[in-house]
Amino acid sequence: MHILLVASAFNSLTQRVLAELQDRGHTVGVELAVGNDDALREAVRTHAPRLIVAPMLTTAIPEDIWRAHTCLIVHPGPPGDRGPSSLDRTLREGAESWGVTVLAAVAEMDAGDVWAWSPLKVPPLAGKSDLYRGEVADAAIDAVLLAVERFASGTYKPKRQKAADLAAGWRPFLKQAERRIDWTSASTESVLRQLRAADSQPGVLDELLGTPWYLHGAYPEDELRGTPGELIATRAGAVCRATTDGAVWILQMRPWHASGSGLASFKLPAVDALGDLLPAGLPDVTAPLELPAGRRTWTDMRYSEHGEHGAVGVLNFSFPGGAMSSVQCRRLLEAYRFACTRPTSVLVLGGLRDFFSNGIHLNVIEAAPDPAEESWANIHAMNDLVEAVITTTDRLTVAALGGNAAAGGVMLALAADEVWCRDGAILNPHYRLMGLYGSEYWTYTLPRRVGEREAERLTQSALPVSAKRAVELGMAERVLQAAPEELGDEVMRLATQLAGSPDLAARIAKKQAKRAEDEAAKPLQRYRDEELAHMRRNFFDRSEPHAALRSAFVRKEKAQHTPAHVAQLGLPR
CATH class of the missing domain: 3.40.50.170 (Formyl transferase, N-terminal domain)
Incomplete structure (x- = not known):
């Protein structure tokens, strides 16, 4: 009907x-x-x-x-x-x-x-x-x-x-007065509840270092301690703040502006948001990539090995909102390169609940001194990561999507040999609504999976694709029937089966031959150069719409009407 x-x-x-x-x-x-x-x-x-x-x-x-x-x-x-x-x-x-x-x-x-x-x-x-x-x-x-x-x-x-x-x-609207955190008396659990209940909107209005902020995103910390309310460490853009019985990691912040000021704020990694306000000498406490079991702490990526003789490597990563800045891309590339040094036959990327990736970090770009230059750096960092996955020929790679992916995040997934989507994941394989041509080798990976005509339709129609439809189109190999909390176990079960498959060696050999054949026909560098020629114009040409679209997006400006490509849905052609 x-x-x-x-x-x-x-x-x-x-x-x-x-x-x-x-x-x-x-x-x-x-x-x-x-x-x-x-x-x-x-x-x-x-x-x-x-x-x-x-x-x-x-x-x-x-x-x-x-x-x-x-x-x-x-x-x-x-x-x-x-x-x-x-x-x-x-x-x-x-x-x-x-x-x-x-x-x-x-x-x-x-x-x-x-x-x-x-x-x-x-x-x-x-x-x-x-x-x-x-x-x-x-x-x-x-x-x-x-x-x-x-x-x-x-x-x-x-x-x-x-x-x-x-x-x-009936329960009325929850106001900021009820969300307030008293850091002098609040336990870790109470802080986590308040912050999780406000993520990602509206955030919890708080004062930090003499300035009002909205706090977004929180995870517990089981080792670091300090005076309640004080910042005690940083890690990967997040800040660690002490509670009465422990500490919490706060991932993002946005400045408070007085009502009627006309200023619109947007979320940034907490360290970026604080900028020069961040206390000098605050320790940057990195987390090991192979995190010990049982730790209650936050890290945006971790690596583990599973199956017989550790045949399956899993590189989990999760970035707030699915956005990946230049720094995050480079760190993930470093972790990926480490994973590729391990003696595994199957390497899984992702495998966590919620976002897989939404591509470049528009908020960080918008806040940069030179957004065009930061855009250029970010797209190159994304391209380097995607290229590393495409050119991995000594093992099979799997992108496991526990949640949604969009733009360059979809193309990161398509760089893998297989794409597994949790039932309910939504893919948006397009860039057009942000005024971008797109990169991340999409002109290579998308057509080879769905064909030139379908790739054109997907990128131009700019409409969502369900996990089921992605498999039908050839964008994905599996739909995983698993609850969000059960996804990791299901991915591990299937990846272990894949690692034990009798035709695994033959598949890897076939993959190597196909990559060599494709490279001879048209080098990856040429795809990258052609895409970036368009993207450079999108980023640097002031007559292009991208900068205005990006600004409206990060500031969450409300639509004034139904977008034309959506309004046409369901109507006779």
């Missing part, structure tokens, strides 16, 4: 609902609710949908629309839970289980009849955004698909919520 998605943003959940419904044969349109009710009414008239679904909505659907059409609202809470800060409060209160409800739009928020709901387990270390893209998104898809099926049957009667439950379930 024809379904119209109404959302406040074309975010990860909206994209996943779109892709999942399309995979099941529905035609789907999308309209962004950006404060123009007349535009929304016009979209409903144009699409004439049988059903309207709102995966993520921060404003109300006009009454005349929900009275004329069945409108299903996705709420990140179980039946009876109500209010705009559901996930924030859930994490802040330390709940171990939660749910997602699909209910009918009515005049009162979250008070409509229940069409479906799905339970979920809350993992112990996930922040709000990670939980949202993982367990919440999984539960939301289950509930949406069930609700759509029930609606299509024409016989299902949604369950009315009881007035007493509605009154008891």
